[in-house]
Amino acid sequence: MTHLLSVGSPDLIGTAARGAVISAFLVFIGLCLLWVFTLATQDDDPERLYVAGRALPPVFNGVAMAGEQITVIILVSLPGAIALFGYDGVSTAVDSALALGVFLLLASRIRATRRYTLGELFSLRAEGPGVRIAGAVVTLCIAVPLLMVQLRAGGITTALLIGMPSERAQVVCTVLMGFLVTCFAGVADLRGTSFVQVVKVPVALATLAAVTLLALRAFDWSPGSLLTAAIDKSVSPGGYLSPGLWEHSAGGGPLGTLSDHIVVVLGTAMMPHLLLRVSAGRDVPAARRSLSVAVVLTGLFYLLLITTGFAAAAVVGSGRIGAVDVKGQGAPLLLASEVLPHHSTGRVVLITLVACVAFLAVLTAVASVTFAAAVSVTRDLLGRKGRARIGIGEPAVLRLSVVALCAVSLLLTTAVHRYPIEFLLTFSLSLAATCVFPAVVYSFLWIGFNRDGLLWLVYGGLSLCALLTLASPAVSGTKYALLPEQDFNLFPLHTPGLVSVPAAFLLGWLGSARPWERTTHHRHPAWGPTPARNAPGARTDSARTP
Secondary structure, eight states: OTTTTTTTOOOSSOHHHHHHHHHHHHHHHHHHHHHHHHHOOOOOOHHHHHHGGGOBOHHHHHHHHHHHHOOHHHHHHHHHHHHHHTHHHHHHHHHHHHHHHHHHHHHHHHHHHTOOSHHHHHTTTOOSHHHHHHHHHHHHHHHHHHHHHHHHHHHHHHHHHTTOOOHHHHHHHHHHHHHHHHHHHHHOOHHHHHHHHHHHHHHHHHHHHHHHHHHHHHTTTOHHHHHHHHHHTSSOTTTTTSTTOSHHHHTTHHHHHHHHHHHHHHHHHTOHHHHHHHHTBSSHHHHHHHHHHHHHHHHHHHHHHHHHHHHHHHHTOHHHHHHHOTTOTTHHHHHHHHSSOTTOHHHHHHHHHHHHHHHHHHHHHHHHHHHHHHHHIIIIIIHHHHHHHHTOOHHHHHHHHHHHHHHHHHHHHHHTTTSOOTHHHHHHHHHIIIIIHHHHHHHHHOTTOOHHHHHHHHHHHHHHHHHHHHTSTTTBSSTTSSBTTOOOOOSOOSSOHHHHHHHHHHHHHHHHHOHHHHHHHHHOOOSSOOOOTTSTTOOOTTOOOO
C-alpha cells in the first residue's frame, strides 16, 4: 500500500504536518464509528427504524435536514468550481440553495400523506405493485450513480489529504473509505444518522467561517481586495465574473444554462432521502418548522461556500488549483494549507478540521442515500410477499439491502476509476427532476392522474433521460466528457432537463387522459345504428354486459 500511495504524488500538505494530520484524522474516524455503533438501534418496528417513530423535534430535524445538503460533492466541488470558473460556479451554488425552497412548497403535503418512499407516494393516485416497483426503480437509478460520485469524491479528498493524489492512491483510498462507510450504513437508522448530521452542521459552518476569515485577514479584512485578487489569479481574468467560463456547460448557450438550472433546482429538491427526513417530523406544522430551520442554515452554508471559493482563488490561485485537480476538488484543502504559516500548529488543526468535515460529509451522505434506497427496496420492490418468500424479517432485509447497495456502488466506482464519472451526478439530478417532480405535482394537484399516466411518466422520463444523456456532450465530443476521443454528440445540451421535464409532464397527461380515445369515440360512437331508447333490445343505462 505504501508503494501504491507514493508513486508520482506531490505532497500538498507538507511532510512536517502530514503525520499529525493523518493521525488526528484516523482518531476522528475511529471515534465517529464508535459513536455510530452506540447510536444503532435494534428496534424491529419499521416506523421507528425508517422515520425515527415520527418523533424528532422540529429544530433538531431541521438541523439534520440542513446536514443532508452538506455532501462531500458540494463541500469539495463547489468551492473548486467557483475558484476555477467564477460566475458559473456561483450560479450552481445559488441553484442548489434554491432547491430546498422548492421542497418547502411540497413538504407539508408529503408529510400529510404519512408516506416515505417514492413507491408509496406514487400510489396516491395509482395503486398496485407495478406503481411501487416503478418508484423503487427510479430510486435505485438515482441512488447508485449518486453513490458512485460520492465515493469517488471521498477517495480523491482522502488521497489529497495524505499528500498522494495519484490515480492508484485514489483507488485505494476510495476502497478504504467505501468499507468504512459500509460499516456505518449497515448499522445506522434515521435516528442515528440524524445525530451525526446535527453534529456535522455546526462543525462544517465553523470550519468554513474560520477558513474564510483567515483568508480575509490576509487581505486586511477587505472583501473587495479578496475578490480583486481572485479575478487577477484566475485563468481568465476578463471572463471570471461572466457566464460561459465553465467549458462543460458553455456550449449550449442560454438554453443550456436554463436546462442546467432546471435540473439542479428540481433534482436537488426531489432526492428520495429527503422524503424520509420530512416524514420524521411529528406533524405537518413540525415539518414546516423543520424546513424553515433547514432553509436558513442551508443558505448560510452556501454563502460560506461561495466565499470559500473566492478565497481559494485569491490565496492559492486558479492555476495551481487546476494543476492539482482539473475539477478543483482540492480547493478547500489547499486553502486551509495556505492561510496560516506552514510550520504552525494552527495550520495542522485547520487542515485536520477540513478533512474531518469532508469525512463526515462522505459518511452521512452515502449513509442517507443508501438507507433511503434500501428502504425503497424493502418496502416497494420486495413488499410483504417478497419478504415472506425469502423468509427473513424486514429489518434484516433492510440491512442486507444497505450492504448490497454499498458493495455494488463501490465495485462500480473502482471498475471505472479511469473515467470521469462526474456526469453521473447530473444524470441523477436529471432523473429526480424528470421522473419525481412531475409525478409528485400530478399526484397532489390532478385528480385525473392514474396508473397509466404515472407509468408512462416514470418509464418514459427515465428512458428519455438516459438517451439524451448518452447523446449529450457529457458523454462524448468534449474535453470533460466520459469518452473525449469519441464523438456521437447528437444532443447539444449538457443536461436534458429542458426537454425531459416538459416531456414527462406531457407523457403523464397523455397516459392519464388518453385524448385519442375520446376523439375516436366521438367520431365513431357505435359500430352500427343506435337503437331507439325504448325500442325492444335497446340497452339501458343500468344494464351490464356479462
